[in-house]
Amino acid sequence: EKTGAEIEIFLLRELNRELRLWDVLVDPARKIRIGNKLYFGDDDLLVAEVIDNTTSRGRTLRFLFDGSYEEFKEALFRMGETPLPRWVREKVEPEDAERYQTIFARHEGAVAAPTAGMHFSKHLMKRMEIRGIDRAFVTLHVGLGNFRTVDVEDLSKHKMDSEQYIVTDEAAEAVNAAKREGRKVVSIGTTVMRTLETVVSTHGMIKPMEGWTNKFIFCPYEFSVPNALVTNFHLPYSTQLMMVAAFGGYECVMNAYKAAREEGYRFGTYGDAMLIL
Structure with missing residues (x-):
């Protein structure tokens, strides 16, 4: 939101299922601050708000999603990618x-x-x-x-x-x-x-x-x-x-x-x- 910066979010741990709270890694971390909103997907289906800076690289996000939990998880899997280690990504194959x-x-x-x-x-x-x-x-x-x-x-x-x-x-x-x-x-x-x-x-x-x-x-x-x-x-x-x-x-x-x-x-x-x- 506002800056238009492109960032990568690595979902680490689900903190609260009902509130859609997640601990994540952000790369590059300097691009976002508490209160920023993040938009995912061409149709902005997923929106997340930064609510805490837990470490120098880590953040806590609250996903703003009106559907059911099952629909929310389906959207995550549909839009996300397998988090392969960086030294593997250069040779990523569909399988x-x-x-x-x-x-x-x-x-x-x-x-x-x-x-x-x-x-x-x-x-x-x-x-x-x-x-x-x-x-x-x-x-x-x-x-x-x-x-x-x-x-x-x-x-x-x-x-x-x-x-x-x-x-x-x-x-x-x-x-x-x-x-x-x-x-x-x-x-x-x-x-x-x-x-x-x-x-x-x-x-x-x-x-x-x-x-x-x-x-x-x-x-x-x-x-x-x-x-x-x-x-x-x-x-x-x-x-x-x-x-x-x-x-x-x-x-x-x-x-x-x-x-x-x-x-x-x-x-x-x-x-x-x-x-x-």
Whole structure:
């Protein structure tokens, strides 16, 4: 409104369903102020008002929409695009909206895909089932913190963004049964690892819970639940790489990364994966 500036809005978190309140990122952030109205679409179907500046880049928006909640969400999905990471966008293809998703995704809420899970196809899941490999599903809504590099020398001073998790009774029982029977518990990705290490009890068993976690795992750390990890090759200075180094051992993981670079493995979102036993 008034300035005609073009900006990008990244929807991060729904704060209030009835009031249509959302935490968002704005790029470029300097273009808007509290009270500004934002118009989306050629017919201005969606209008949002800036009601708060939460961080240097973040904002809280109130969408002004007269229809039902279902109509509002339909408009968001119709007008919005899949929020691919910037280093993927240059090669965006029409099927990315489907590819940038795990086959077992169920609950809306993450701002990025948990990339280790993207290596699993329905065919692979069936082969695992035939071989008697049990599986359990937990939810961790990947947050913005996954894209922030660590810029402090003292890692204990790094602050992780809180992420919402859900561990059901069924998932907890499946993991605990495997631990009681001495079977391997394989974490598919750092998101699963952070979830399990958040809900573990003092006895080494996990508890069915829902909540928010800002757990940051780095060396040295004694893991209580998983004893194997499938994970992508992560980017430098990332919290994911630090967690992987804590799990696999710094020297071992760095040697694996050196080999990955020499062999031309792919890093990041659509990259290759490694199995740490």
